[in-house]
Amino acid sequence: MLAIAQSAVLVGITSFPVRVEVQAERGIPTFELVGLAEAAVRESRVRVKSALAGVGVDISECRVTVNLAPADVKKSGSSFDLAIALGTLVALGAIPEESIAGVLLLGELSLNGGMQSLRGVVAHLLGAKERGVVRAIVPRANEREAALVDGVEVELASTLGEIVDALRGKGALRQPKVVASATVTSPIDDLSDVRGQHGARRALEICASGAHNLLMMGPPGAGKTMLARRLPGILPALSREEALEVIAIHGVAGLLGTTSSLVVERPFRAPHHTASDVALVGGGEHSRPGEVSLSHHGVLFLDELSELRRTALEALRQPLEDGVVTVCRMRMTVTFPARPMLIGATNPCPCGNYGDGTPRCGCGFEAIRQYRRRLSGPLLDRLDFHVVLPRVDLLELQSASGGESSAVVRARVEASRATQRERWRRGEVSVQANAHLSQRDVERVCALDATGKDVLAQAVERRGLSARAYGKVLRLARTIADMDGATAIAAKHVMEAVLGRVLDRDQTNGRPFETDAA
Ligand SMILES: Nc1ncnc2c1ncn2[C@@H]1O[C@H](COP(=O)(O)OP(=O)(O)OP(=O)(O)O)[C@@H](O)[C@H]1O
Ligand SMILES: [Mg+2]
Structure with a gap:
């Protein structure tokens, strides 16, 4: 039969x-x-x-x-x-x-x-x-x-x-026991370990608050990797839907461990800069999700961003824009969610010491220019906020206490995310986080007053902001205002957002910048 x-x-x-x-x-x-x-x-x-x-x-x-x-x-x-x-x-x-x-x-x-x-x-x-x-x-x-x-x-x-x-009716099969899934953050990586770096800490908090992408530039050992690793710990807990999505993606990739309960944390993925395009964006023979999907709802940390291959950067551009990856394989199109927060880190120059003074940078002007040019304009554009880290001061390193703990910062991040979610719930915008606001959303909720407009106009002129960077500044300003508990975006919010575009200048008009060697 x-x-x-x-x-x-x-x-x-x-x-x-x-x-x-x-x-x-x-x-x-x-x-x-x-x-x-x-x-x-x-x-x-x-x-x-x-x-x-x-x-x-x-x-x-x-x-x-x-x-x-x-x-x-x-x-x-x-x-x-x-x-x-x-x-x-x-x-x-x-x-x-x-x-x-x-x-x-x-x-x-x-x-x-x-x-x-x-x-x-x-x-x-x-x-x-x-x-x-x-x-x-x-x-x-x-x-x-x-x-x-x-x-x-x-x-x-x-x-x-x-x-x-x-x-056959002989005995019954067991049903799964619901094991509590907890959201925990690793107690080993707390923000209070970080000494100094107030600017970078502030940048990290702003980006966490609005789900913006961040670029950190600084000398070796300034704490870039350290800070990036602490980002998941200040992000809000995953919602049940988000957690299921994360588990579904990791399950498809065969990456769920074998411990007895599933601990649902925001993913943190740090692929090496030599990772293949397929490893980064997914696809391949078995259409597996890549790093950009494995870090969905979490953090994708690209260290040594300037060393990343050009094709890899290109491959990442579209997913970062759309929040999804589409890979085609033999008549089949496979789509994976891909909406991580991207954190890039890079040294300022090949030797790493440019702009620091001690020890002096030995790289020539042309070498630095070449190095920075590798952070292509389009990628830099997608990194919403740039922050330059100085070397950590010895006194600060020796100080007994670091800054605020992750828990304290996370509470503030959760509060500003709640403000954003509320706007979404009221139907004013189409998404839950400021970084993902559509053009129309931006027009609706990122209006500037006359002074704000003036500040932004000056930035466009001085830094040669692209249209995309312009939109990013508006979204960032919205986040900074939300963190401030302000309904309207004020000039000071725009000013701080504009500070986040420090690296646009040397990219767009190639204006010479000083090196210690020159
Ligand atoms: N701001 C800081 N506060 C406390 N410790 C720090 C700080 N910065 C660096 N360190 C110490 O130095 C170590 C190396 O820092 P980290 O790996 O974050 O540097 P990095 O900026 O990523 O350097 P690289 O450019 O070489 O990748 C850390 O593990 C930590 O012990
Ligand atoms: Mg590092």
């Missing part, structure tokens, strides 16, 4: 339903699998045959034909094993047909019938919930993820044998 089982395939982080049709009968032994299946899926035949033998069903005298529908969606991965095995059992009359009707079946089987842990369970269950699927069976090893999604009745199993017994 023909049996039908329900499974699913992931395209990006979207789960698409796959109908597994199985025809099985006594006959010349064959096991055919059709329906645009990749090699890993075709290998399923070997695993299923062996696993079925383990539950006492020998298909070596059977003609089995499996069709994965719809046929125009490429099937990859090994999660169809369970559906194929149970479909075969139904087709052979070994378990009742209605026992698997409408149940989403996900699992890779080992030769002895064990259920292997699976990638992307959260993404699958979120998709199932959306499609109105009410029941699913997944590997026990994915319990923590299964517990996160409500609205689908999930059952867990470690072996095919357990499932067959349960479907």
Whole structure:
């Protein structure tokens, strides 16, 4: 008889339903699998045959034909094993047909019938919930993820044998226990460790408040990496939806660890500057998410920004603008969310000491110019706020206490985010954070008074701000005003926002700047 089982395939982080049709009968032994299946899926035949033998069903005298529908969606991965095995059992009359009707079946089987842990369970269950699927069976090893999604009745199993017994009415499968997911910030990285660097601390807080991108330029050992690592700790806690999205992306990438509970922190990703374009933006043979998606809702830290390859910078430009990455692969377009806060860090010159005085910078004018030119205009444009860090003063380093703790700063950040969310809730703007305001939103909520306009006009003239940088300044000024609790943007808010464009000048008109060597 023909049996039908329900499974699913992931395209990006979207789960698409796959109908597994199985025809099985006594006959010349064959096991055919059709329906645009990749090699890993075709290998399923070997695993299923062996696993079925383990539950006492020998298909070596059977003609089995499996069709994965719809046929125009490429099937990859090994999660169809369970559906194929149970479909075969139904087709052979070994378990009742209605026992698997409408149940989403996900699992890779080992030769002895064990259920292997699976990638992307959260993404699958979120998709199932959306499609109105009410029941699913997944590997026990994915319990923590299964517990996160409500609205689908999930059952867990470690072996095919357990499932067959349960479907025959002998015993029941266990349901996932809800494990509390906590938002914690690593107590090791606190802002109070940072001595001095008041300007950079302020810049970090402004950017955290409005989700703006930040560029830090400073000599080696000034604390750039240190500050960037402390950014997740001052960002507001992830909402439940955001956390699920983060887990879905990391789950698809196979990056969820194996600890007993899922701790949901904002991601912090710091890829090396030699990372490939695919590693940064995603794609490749298996259409995996790249760093820009793995840091969605978190922080993407690009250290040594001037050393990053040109093609990588180019590849990042579009995702940073759109908040999504689209990768194309064999007729399929895969889209991943990609909205991190970007933090770039760079030295001011090849030796790192320019503008410092002690020790003197030995780089020539041309060398510095070349070095800075690598931070291309378009990328610099996308880094909303620039801050130049001085070397840390010895007295400050020796001082007993650092600045405010992450918790204190986070409370303020949360307050200004709440103001922004409130505007969104009232329908005044289309997004929840100032950095993402659309052009129309900006026109609506970033109006300047006459003095503010004047300040900005002078900045445009002196620094040669691009149209994009102009818009960034307005959004930043909105954030600074929000931090100040001000409804209207005042001139002082614009002034501080304009200070955040310090590096535009040497890029746009190439005006010479002094070096110690010159
Ligand atoms: N402002 C600071 N307050 C306290 N300690 C600091 C500060 N800046 C640097 N340090 C100390 O120096 C170490 C190196 O700092 P960090 O790695 O952040 O420098 P960096 O600016 O990223 O340098 P590089 O340009 O070489 O990457 C830190 O781990 C910390 O111990
Ligand atoms: Mg560093």
